[in-house]
Amino acid sequence: MIWLEAVLFGAAVLALALALLLRRARRSGRVRRARRGVRAVEWTAAAAALVLAAAGGLVVWALPPVDFPEPSGGYAVGTTTVQWTDRDRDETWTEDPDDRRTVVAQLWYPAEPGTGTAGAPYLGRTAAEARVVTDAIADGFGLPGSLLSDAARARTRAAAGAAPVRDGAPLPVVVFSPGLGGVRGQNTAWAQELASHGYVVAALDHPFDSAAVVLDDGTVVRGRLSVPEGSEEEDRLVSEWTSIRADDMRLALTRLQEMDADADGPFADRLDPGRVVAAGHSFGGSAALHAAAGDDRFAAVIDIDGFPHEADGLALPRPLLVLVAGRGTGDAVADARYADAVTAALAAADGPSCALTVEGAAHLSFTDAPLYLPPVPSIVGSDGRTRPLATTADATLAFLDAALRDPAADPRAALAPFGATECDS
Numbered sequence: 001m002i003w004l005e006a007v008l009f010g011a012a013v014l015a016l017a018l019a020l021l022l023r024r025a026r027r028s029g030r031v032r033r034a035r036r037g038v039r040a041v042e043w044t045a046a047a048a049a050l051v052l053a054a055a056g057g058l059v060v061w062a063l064p065p066v067d068f069p070e071p072s073g074g075y076a077v078g079t080t081t082v083q084w085t086d087r088d089r090d091e092t093w094t095e096d097p098d099d100r101r102t103v104v105a106q107l108w109y110p111a112e113p114g115t116g117t118a119g120a121p122y123l124g125r126t127a128a129e130a131r132v133v134t135d136a137i138a139d140g141f142g143l144p145g146s147l148l149s150d151a152a153r154a155r156t157r158a159a160a161g162a163a164p165v166r167d168g169a170p171l172p173v174v175v176f177s178p179g180l181g182g183v184r185g186q187n188t189a190w191a192q193e194l195a196s197h198g199y200v201v202a203a204l205d206h207p208f209d210s211a212a213v214v215l216d217d218g219t220v221v222r223g224r225l226s227v228p229e230g231s232e233e234e235d236r237l238v239s240e241w242t243s244i245r246a247d248d249m250r251l252a253l254t255r256l257q258e259m260d261a262d263a264d265g266p267f268a269d270r271l272d273p274g275r276v277v278a279a280g281h282s283f284g285g286s287a288a289l290h291a292a293a294g295d296d297r298f299a300a301v302i303d304i305d306g307f308p309h310e311a312d313g314l315a316l317p318r319p320l321l322v323l324v325a326g327r328g329t330g331d332a333v334a335d336a337r338y339a340d341a342v343t344a345a346l347a348a349a350d351g352p353s354c355a356l357t358v359e360g361a362a363h364l365s366f367t368d369a370p371l372y373l374p375p376v377p378s379i380v381g382s383d384g385r386t387r388p389l390a391t392t393a394d395a396t397l398a399f400l401d402a403a404l405r406d407p408a409a410d411p412r413a414a415l416a417p418f419g420a421t422e423c424d425s
Helices: 002-032 038-054 056-062 127-140 145-153 188-196 234-261 283-293 332-348 387-405 411-418
Strands: 076-090 100-111 171-177 200-205 212-214 220-222 271-281 300-304 320-325 353-358 420-424
Touching (some): 076 188, 100 234, 127 145, 127 212, 171 283, 171 387, 188 200, 200 234, 271 283, 283 300, 320 332, 332 353, 353 387
Parallel strands (some): 171 200, 271 300
Antiparallel strands (some): 353 420
């Protein structure tokens, strides 16, 4: 009886918390693109509160144990986390003149089978770090950390500290930036799938932006960003934050090149400096565009459902892929504005560029969220828990293989099987 009452209470709290999360997300704006579709979902969450309170068993439906899909490629997947400091760049978020900008990056890569420790923790190097991160994410929305406890305990399909594969040609690299307040592990399923097909993915934590970043010495850096909706300062802040992230991505590329050149390091001669992609989700997608526009070391760009701020003034490398959530925001004006900005970004690219609309996808469909959030279509799309992850990875791989591995291939043709595509040559 006590167990049942606890389940029922937790279910009601879950549904109420979801409604509060979505209402808060709508107020913040999330730089116009994140947490899309929240208006319709508030009604769904309110109704879910009644249903869940009457049927505690649906808690499992709402918050299932996190089970990452097995990567489909031919390589085992390894992962490691590194910390990089830019000695030439001040940390603008602190007043200490001696502080220098530091980022934390997690690498997923093709690995030698049987090396490393299988089942690396999700969202942190350790279970304790993962709990710090999930608590910070929950706290950012005014929710109890217990709602993300399964995510904090989850294990991935990668082996921690595995040896990078030694055979074959140097590996192409994808530098990834998460959404506003996002963390380096939010696209783990996508990163593992790419790594199993021969790519190295370096995903970044952006201190003072990401919900929580745990540095090597144990220091926890909490996120400080908030967007004043409707404020005249919004455009200035977005430009400033985008610039910081773009510089973080360039720093990551420089450090990766140094790792490749380090004859005594595990990645010596394993990374291909001529095949590097800037990628990001939501706000990170905009940062990827700006990082690549200011650095010709990036050979291509992937913007995953991010508003391409000021893209019409950029000179982008080719090619460019923009993945668009087919469900939209629920706001016709906002969706039209986004469509215009995407068209401008495609026109700014120097060569083949495409926007692929993924039907049924919501904004969070492109992250790991479908694995552990309630399967409400306006939150995580309408294709189930694993199909959105597969679609995102398959389309990305088709684009990358055509852009980086086959000079004769047309990235636009490679994307045709995945849905409605708008291209600009």
